[in-house]
Amino acid sequence: MEKLTIKTNRILIRNLQLNDLDNFHRYRSNPSVTQYQGFDVMDKKECETFIQSQTDKLFGKKGEWVQYGIENKSTQQLIGDCAIKLQEEDPRIAEIGITISHLEQKKGFAKEAMLGILYFLFEEKKIHRVKEIVDVENIASIKLMESIGFRKEGHFIENIFFKGKWGSEFQYAMLHSEWKKIKL
Template identity: 65%
Template sequence: MTSKTMQTLNITTERLIIRNLKPADLNDFHIYRSNPEVTKYQGFDVMTIEQASQFIEEQKDKQFGNAGEWVQYAIENKETKKLVGDCAIKLDEHNTDIAEIGITISHLSQKNGYAREVLSGILDFLFNEINIHRVVETVDAENTASINLLKSVGFREEGHFIENIFFKGSWGSEFQYAMLKREWDSKHAATDSK
């Protein structure tokens, strides 16, 4: 197990910047975090403006690398400087060579390939810069858009949990997907050789 040092995260992709949330993000953040369609499959409910402000305040100075702690990051469009969503990374509490991730894209920015770009940027950071061994994501069994995204990037389905979570008033089922560093490296070696 490798020790991960605390650091401020700043990942840049072709169109996006993944960085700490800041108070100036509040309006963009609240627009999609208050939309029931966006929060439908998420572990959080719709937020009031006050809850969104408090959440940003709690997250804005967090650093990557504290085992067992989710850190939520802004996804900013480089061109417009507007928030298109947010993402989260957590190092496993017992083994910091394993990370869990999550992505939320605003309803105003969906179907532009941002989720895939963010996912690739996060994986590149975790596997190539931090040398993470394994990345996992748990997804609602009905969230076909997220399932298709994970599969398209090369994640493997590792588990199907039947009615394992009481979620927003009813029992829900989930899938767990995972990818290993060697699978990411192999996929990119095959792409680079074409």
């Protein structure tokens, strides 16, 4: 197990830390950001408790979601977060998720972060398969998945009771062999 650090041109992905609190709370308290996510808007105390629960987590433990901070290297400010889980039954399979602050969206940060994460998982950790599940109404996330080259492999119909109604989801995945072909 190890501390995860991923660097791309503009971004540093690393453990969340307490001085991220103001930036983290700014977007985690925004309903437009949490609309399609498994969690609801969070108040500052909930954000603080959450960050504290993540600061010391290491990469490599099976079955555990770890949420990492996405920092803009030039401003050294948190602009979003991402999560990685290695599957309990087979840790060669990973699931990921990402959030970019409403103040920093549509600047290519999610795509850059995802490509950094995929490089880390496929090239360094020799992961076999990476998947992400998205709400069918989450247009930004669907565009992100397709722009990176994820393959849509599942469409679950009203499979999740979610924020007061039944929701449907797409499952996207990429295999190591597919990454080798689409790597940008």
